[in-house]
Amino acid sequence: xxxxxxxxxxxxxxxxxxxxxxxxxxxxxxxxxxxxxxxxxxxxxxxxxxxxxxxxxxxxxxxxxxxxxxxxxxxxxxxxxxxxxxxxxxxxxxxxxxxxxxxxxxxxxxxxxxxxxxxxxxxxxxxxxxxxxxxxxxxxxxxxxxxxxxxxxxxxxxxxxxxxxxxxxxxxxxxxxxxxxxxxxxxxxxxxxxxxxxxxxxxxxxxxxxxxxxxxxxxxxxxxxxxxxxxxxxxxxxxxxxxxxxxxxxxxxxxxxxxxxxxxxxxxxxxxxxxxxxxxxxxxxxxxxxxxxxxxxxxxxxxxxxxxxxxxxxxxxxxxxxxxxxxxxxxxxxxxxx
Amino acid sequence: xxxxxxxxxxxxxxxxxxxxxxxxxxxxxxxxxxxxxxxxxxxxxxxxxxxxxxxxxxxxxxxxxxxxxxxxxxxxxxxxxxxxxxxxxxxxxxxxxxxxxxxxxxxxxxxxxxxxxxxxxxxxxxxxxxxxxxxxxxxxxxxxxxxxxxxxxxxxxxxxxxxxxxxxxxxxxxxxxxxxxxxxxxxxxxxxxxxxxxxxxxxxxxxxxxxxxxxxxxxxxxxxxxxxxxxxxxxxxxxxxxxxxxxxxxxxxxxxxxxxxxxxxxxxxxxxxxxxxxxxxxxxxxxxxxxxxxxxxxxxxxxxxxxxxxxxxxxxxxxxxxxxxxxxxxxxxxxxxxxxxxxxxxxxxxxxxx
Numbered sequence: 001x002x003x004x005x006x007x008x009x010x011x012x013x014x015x016x017x018x019x020x021x022x023x024x025x026x027x028x029x030x031x032x033x034x035x036x037x038x039x040x041x042x043x044x045x046x047x048x049x050x051x052x053x054x055x056x057x058x059x060x061x062x063x064x065x066x067x068x069x070x071x072x073x074x075x076x077x078x079x080x081x082x083x084x085x086x087x088x089x090x091x092x093x094x095x096x097x098x099x100x101x102x103x104x105x106x107x108x109x110x111x112x113x114x115x116x117x118x119x120x121x122x123x124x125x126x127x128x129x130x131x132x133x134x135x136x137x138x139x140x141x142x143x144x145x146x147x148x149x150x151x152x153x154x155x156x157x158x159x160x161x162x163x164x165x166x167x168x169x170x171x172x173x174x175x176x177x178x179x180x181x182x183x184x185x186x187x188x189x190x191x192x193x194x195x196x197x198x199x200x201x202x203x204x205x206x207x208x209x210x211x212x213x214x215x216x217x218x219x220x221x222x223x224x225x226x227x228x229x230x231x232x233x234x235x236x237x238x239x240x241x242x243x244x245x246x247x248x249x250x251x252x253x254x255x256x257x258x259x260x261x262x263x264x265x266x267x268x269x270x271x272x273x274x275x276x277x278x279x280x281x282x283x284x285x286x287x288x289x290x291x292x293x294x295x296x297x298x299x300x301x302x303x304x305x306x307x308x309x310x311x312x313x314x315x316x317x318x319x320x321x322x323x324x325x326x327x328x329x330x331x332x333x334x335x336x337x338x
Numbered sequence: 339x340x341x342x343x344x345x346x347x348x349x350x351x352x353x354x355x356x357x358x359x360x361x362x363x364x365x366x367x368x369x370x371x372x373x374x375x376x377x378x379x380x381x382x383x384x385x386x387x388x389x390x391x392x393x394x395x396x397x398x399x400x401x402x403x404x405x406x407x408x409x410x411x412x413x414x415x416x417x418x419x420x421x422x423x424x425x426x427x428x429x430x431x432x433x434x435x436x437x438x439x440x441x442x443x444x445x446x447x448x449x450x451x452x453x454x455x456x457x458x459x460x461x462x463x464x465x466x467x468x469x470x471x472x473x474x475x476x477x478x479x480x481x482x483x484x485x486x487x488x489x490x491x492x493x494x495x496x497x498x499x500x501x502x503x504x505x506x507x508x509x510x511x512x513x514x515x516x517x518x519x520x521x522x523x524x525x526x527x528x529x530x531x532x533x534x535x536x537x538x539x540x541x542x543x544x545x546x547x548x549x550x551x552x553x554x555x556x557x558x559x560x561x562x563x564x565x566x567x568x569x570x571x572x573x574x575x576x577x578x579x580x581x582x583x584x585x586x587x588x589x590x591x592x593x594x595x596x597x598x599x600x601x602x603x604x605x606x607x608x609x610x611x612x613x614x615x616x617x618x619x620x621x622x623x624x625x626x627x628x629x630x631x632x633x634x635x636x637x638x639x640x641x642x643x644x645x646x647x648x649x650x651x652x653x654x655x656x657x658x659x660x661x662x663x664x665x666x667x668x669x670x671x672x673x674x675x676x677x678x679x680x681x682x683x684x685x686x687x688x689x690x691x692x
Contacts (some may be wrong), residue, residue: 056534057505163623193389193561195620198605202616220535223607227617246613264539265609266564270591284490284504337610 005314006042008243008323017047017214018068018182023077025060025067035288037063038074039238045182045231050208050215052229052246054222054261058285059235061218065184068216069101070094081181099129102175106187108167112159118144118170119155125178143173146210147203165196172203176211184216189224201228222265226250234258237288237296240315244322250337254318254329257297262335295327303328351523351555352378352401357415359393359400362408366628370396372579375654380522383549383556385570385587387563387602391624393579394559398525401557402442403432419523437468441516445528447508450515451500457484458496460515468519483514488544506537510544517548523555530565542569563602567591575599578625578635581654585662593678595657595669598636634666642668 010016025038038060045051053061067074070086079086081100089097105111112121122140131139141151147169159167168188175183185204189197201224208215219225225232226246234242234255242255253259286292292299298308307327315323318331359371371393378384388394399405401417403424417424419439427435436442444450451460461480465471471479477496484492487510500508509529516524526545530538546569549556560566566573567587574584575598583596594600604618622639625631631638633648640647646667654665658678671679 056536194602195389195605198607198617198619199621201607202619205616221607222535223609223611226609226613227607227611227615229613250609250613260536262609264536266538266542266562266568267609268564268591268603269568270588284507 004040004042004239004312004325005316007315007317009042009044010046013046015046015048016044017049017082018045019078019080020044020064020068021078021080023064023067023079024075025063025072026075029289033289036238036291037288038067039291040077041235041238041240043233043240043243045214045216047181048208048212048214049230050217050228052225052232053216053218053235054220054225054232055235056220056261056285058237058288060238061235062186064235065103065186065216065218068182069098069103069184099125099178100181102178102180102183104168104171104175104183104185104188106190108164108171108188108191109159111171112167114159117156117158118149121159121170122173122177125174129178139177140173143177144170146176146207147173148199149173163196164192165199168192168200169203172200172207176207176213179211180213182214182216184218186218187220188217190219190221197224204228222250222261234261237286237291239296240325241297242322242324243315244324248319248322252319252322252332252334254322254324254331255297255326256301256303256328256330258324259330259335260300295325303330349380350377351380351382351420353416353418353421354378354401355416355418357397357400357417358412359396359405359415360410360412361406362410363628367410369579369627369630371400372627372630374576374580376574376581376584378523378555378557380555381549381553382572383558383570385558385560385566385573386576387560387566387573388576389561389602389624391627392576393627394576395527397576398442398527398557398559402436402440402525403427404442434468437464437519437521439521440523440525441519441521443509443512443516443524443526443529445531447505447512447532448500450512451508453500455499456496457498457500457503457511460500460511461496461518464515464518479518480514483517484511486517486548487511487514488540489514504537505533506540509533509537509541513541513544513548517552520552521554523557524549525557525559527559528561529558531560531562538565545569563606575602578630579627580635581663581665582636583662583664583666584654585659589659589662592680593657593659593662593671595662595664595671596636596666597640597642597668597670600670601639601641642670644668 021042023038023041026034026036029035055061068079073087084097119140122143123136126136126139144151144154149169189200192200207213217228229246232244232246232249233240236257241257253262286299294310295308295313298304313325313327315325317323318329355375357371357374361368361370374397386394400411411425458480461483462476465476465479480496481492484495489495489507489510530541533541558566558569570587573587573590574581577598583599601620605620607617620639625635633650634652637643637647652665652667654663656663657669657672658676673679
């Protein structure tokens with residue numbers, strides 16, 4: 001397959017819950033052109049695993065998350081949940097599988113209807129799926145309590161009387177109330193202050209333990225993705241650069257883009273400003289309408305050679321379980337974290 | 339001494355004294371900035387870090403005298419720029435003040451630029467007005483500013499409209515605009531928050547270089563301790579409308595005295611932490627500034643709080659290091675003999691693995 005390869009798929013593992021293959025998502029652009037937001041990517045997720053997807057704006061991470069939910073369906077490629085091919089479903093069949101796939105969004109305040117009470121918001125899915133009405137209040141209370149809210153105190157209140165962190169708790173309760181298999185979290189802590197962000201990350205960790213839910217965690221924040229994920233995919237301009245466990249990825253980043261990301265993160269500098277610091281050259285993200293041939297990162301890469309222009313790099317295993325799509329991966333050269 | 343004054347520093351550019359900014363709201367008077375004092379030396383970079391609602395943006399807007407009409411600044415508070423009170427300037431004097439003396443870089447570069455004006459016009463407009471230079475001189479200075487902020491193909495970019503540029507390039511243009519009249523003080527309010535991390539790195543490197551080249555003073559506001567620490571000579575931690583801790587950058591992060599600063603550091607999902615650790619979140623919420631508590635503003639969320647903390651607001655006082663000020667009755671890392679206990683901020687995170 002002329003793509004970026006499938007070496008990282010775990011076919012032999014019977015715990016695979018979600019399998020995405022050769023996913024392509026195109027959007028129409030002006031002048032009859034097309035923008036490929038996601039270009040032929042494949043990955044799988046084990047039951048109960050948390051998959052982190054990290055990259056900068058325009059890398060296709062959110063589009064990938066939405067395409068898994070068929071919102072909108074991908075242009076081509078396959079998304080399988082257990083043994084069900086989601087891209088083949090439509091109408092009522094697709095609707096019936098939706099309770100198994102839920103989503104949490106970045107802005108918790110705008111993703112709640114301001115005219116509905118917390119009870120209405122959390123119970124809506126249960127009513128739609130015909131839960132016995134006698135059981136609904138108990139289930140809503142259970143979830144509100146699980147996310148750290150006092151059911152009696154909050155159920156009749158409206159979203160505007162809550163802080164961002166509390167609204168995100170309500171969104172998490174809403175996403176979990178139907179007992180989903182997979183929850184796609186699209187930048188769920190990016191709009192929150194750091195102290196609240198820590199509360200929500202800890203809560204998602206607890207929910208994963210308690211309900212055995214599989215998470216797809218989409219973020220631009222390397223610290224957050226390292227903290228929450230079991231496995232991480234680094235994306236750039238619609239393609240996968242690197243796949244590894246957080247320990248491997250951050251100990252020995254192999255793709256030049258992953259290394260650039262890591263070196264860009266502002267750390268606590270106890271020595272104050274470093275005026276001698278080698279400034280990064282200004283770099284522009286290439287247009288997704290007309291992405292670079294071969295390796296898409298080559299226009300910003302310090303190691304690029306001729307082959308990078310002509311041949312799309314495939315994902316190869318550099319160390320067990322650590323895959324990178326680069327013709328000249330950086331091997332065994334850790335970036336000091338302090 | 340209840341201020342972050344730096345009496346021993348030469349050439350004081352800005353003196354802020356007991357500054358308070360209040361807003362009339364339906365819920366009562368909101369005390370957004372509630373007693374802030376500090377000095378800024380020429381050429382110094384002062385970082386202010388705080389969470390949403392801490393008052394950091396209102397503070398710099400008060401310093402710039404750019405406040406909406408429902409704001410009230412009691413006259414006991416003062417902003418003295420080279421001895422001149424900024425709040426008593428006439429509207430015309432204030433106009434001449436913004437640009438050549440103080441300039442500001444905002445968070446969102448798209449709303450700071452006029453969509454129907456070319457990039458070049460943004461840069462030349464203020465130079466023509468303030469510096470009274472000819473069209474030709476302004477144009478050539480615009481070109482060199484574009485080079486200085488690292489915009490590739492500056493001739494072509496000057497003829498483009500803001501929407502034709504990427505977010506990072508737009509922020510470079512906003513920085514070039516702020517620099518156009520060679521301000522002595524640049525105020526940057528979350529200048530990289532809307533940008534991707536690799537672009538953020540470039541903009542921060544740019545600000546550090548420009549600040550050093552031009553020997554310009556800078557106030558940098560951010561919610562990100564990492565951003566502030568890498569750019570600032572001195573850092574203030576703001577919470578509930580005032581500073582809880584102020585110190586030189588190195589001193590602050592090696593001897594954190596205030597429990598809030600420590601709690602912030604511990605709640606950050608830092609790259610150097612091991613994977614999968616449970617973060618130490620700060621329970622509770624910041625105080626309601628329409629009715630702030632009588633005592634320490636952080637007491638309700640502080641794990642070290644005692645009865646005395648709720649009686650009165652602790653004064654901002656020095657510890658073992660005279661320029662390191664904190665507003666806490668029970669500061670951390672001060673030994674019984676009054677000396678500071680050095681800790682390594684990265685290893686002092688004491689988190690429990692989940």
